[in-house]
Amino acid sequence: MKLEINEFGTASKRFLLNQELRGATMRGTENWNGKRATAYGELDDVEAMKQYAATVKDHTLDNLDHYLALLTDNIEQRGGHVHFAQDAHEAREAVLAVARTAGARRVVKSKSMLSEEIELNGALEQAGLNVVETDLGEYILQMEGEHPSHIVGPAMHKPKDEVLRLFHLLHEMPLDASVDQLAAKAREVIRDEYLTADIGISGTNFAVAETGSVVTVENEGNARLTTSVPRVHIALMGMEKVIPRIEDLGVFLKLLPRAATGQRSTSFVSIITGPKRAEEPEGPEEFHLVIVDNGRTGVLADPELRSTLRCIRCGACLNVCPVYQQVGGHSYGWVYSGPIGSVLNPALLGIEEAKTLPFASSLCGGCGEVCPVKIPLPQQLVTLRQRAVSHGLMAMGEAAGMRGFGSLMGHPSLYRLANAAARFTPKKGGKLPRLALPMLREWQTSRNFPAPALRSFHDLWRTGLDRDHPADEEGVDQASNDQPPGTVREPR
């Protein structure tokens, strides 16, 4: 995936102009926001549950080497194979090597953001393999040559009309087909692919160290088919996805669907432990797990950003983010979008590669509030802003301006001077005239900016408000019926 992260400004402006994409994104996110609120509300003590999940994740991250070794041992004991990949290149090579050995020609894939991260599809196709995405949203995007715009709903930005046009062109479906009809058609087309595929590639929502299992959580049943029908199953997993025990899985299976889509449970949860056993009638003959680092060790060693690795990819922070809702996922320029993307992308790639993203937030705090594993996203956004500043990545004028701000607000004598000067600001009917201050030009294209008050509060306090009796307040005619006591408001 081409890196266009620092193009956030242009990409987001382009998206803002497209009412159709914006509308689809707003409807999709608001739908899930409503459902999440209800589903969270059904839990007895959602905060305690989130805290438990965060604690499990932190414990695992603190002992990651141990749990990854345990996971590997248990998978190998079951006859599976584990491959460690330090970066995207090694991860692609690991998958390609398995495919070569298996003599594979056809691949089916279920949803995996990690496969986007390591740019797997392109590499498979280049090696002459036929790849079919089996998640409906991913299938649509593959046909359109697009990337996911949302962790959970990859085609979140797609208006229904566009999907109808696509299915009309590809499968001669009527242009007024219902969503169910489209899904049925997709199922029919993709079903054949499972039967002819040599390899099924899946993501991993969780990996249980003590049992050597990988877990997929989904609604379409496509991940179950991908992981069970083809002869070879390759699961991709970010190294932070491991949890210690099967009994820890429960809390995550309660939180993930609720946070993601507001469901109490998804339609399918598959717990896969190694390849087909001798006594089992079906299942893949080979099982491979590719555990990918790709920058995660660096995040693990970063005390301020480490908790980002708790993320279970529910997408709740995207849905709730009022910025994401307006600009969609593609504006963020890389695999992960929304608040988690604004932290994870610079954490994985380096702040230089993604210096704009931490600023793509009003710091409203919605992300931190809904996160099922309590990642302090707003705080991390500020941390990354601070790093962008200390790496000298900001415009020169801004740094000078901030030094000026620091001096002004750190010295009451300077503040008093500025206060006096502000009283001479030109004004027009209570608001600042256009173009009075160049830095406010952009603000004033859509909003008025108020002019400073005739007298500041400091001035008012000095001239009477400091006394404890309102009657003493200066300039107020208590007898007048038209003036409230203590008027200071200017006419607008």
Added chain:
Amino acid sequence: MKVSLFITCVGDQFGPSAGVAAVRLLRAAGCEVDFPVGQTCCGQPAYNAGYHDDARAVAKHFLKTFERSEYIVAPSGSCGAMVRHYAELFRDDAPNLRRAWAVADRTYELTQFLVDVLGVERTDANLSGLRVAYHDSCHAMRNLGVREQPRALLRATGAELVSWDQTCCGFGGLFSVKMPEISSAMMNRKLDSLCEAGEEQPVDILTSTDLGCLMQLGGGLERRALGPRWVHVAELLDPASDISWELHKRNRARALA
């Protein structure tokens, strides 16, 4: 009870009337109000923009100014919440960290202080018949837990609170200047919802605990031909503010007619 008012730089320059109303509300509730005249700003613009050295300079000045105050009350949730972030600025500086914690523990948003500390249930303002759109400042709501306090005080005036979009106004300090298109889109989403809420019966007033949000939403509202007036919640709750006075006169005229 002795209370120090922290007017905030935005309040000082753009909303002194909210400060005046805050002083009157606090006095009416029996507080002795003082105003440390050396006060400037909480440092939030520099903190949020990532300039933490500059933010620390301002924070140190704030600590010096308010250290001896029994309670610090601001007509702003965002600036009040910033004082709670001081601990992050001074985490490697133990003496200042202790000072920061001590000051943060005594800092409140105005309606939070009135309701939670003073136990105020109602003010003397009478806003019966008025339809009010209350906007939650994100920082007041999420960082200070201010949600029900202003609503309870507004309801006690007889005002009717209308339901409308609950998301961020899009101000976000420098965010509104750095990413003006996104900020405006967020604002317009709110204003569209406000207009919708007023379709059957007009909304009279837009209010909030925070002037930052109100400058954003109010500034956008003024560009639309119709819409409610906007005013800080302190002025709505203070019976002596000009807005309350106007409404009082309007109700009286209606009664006479």
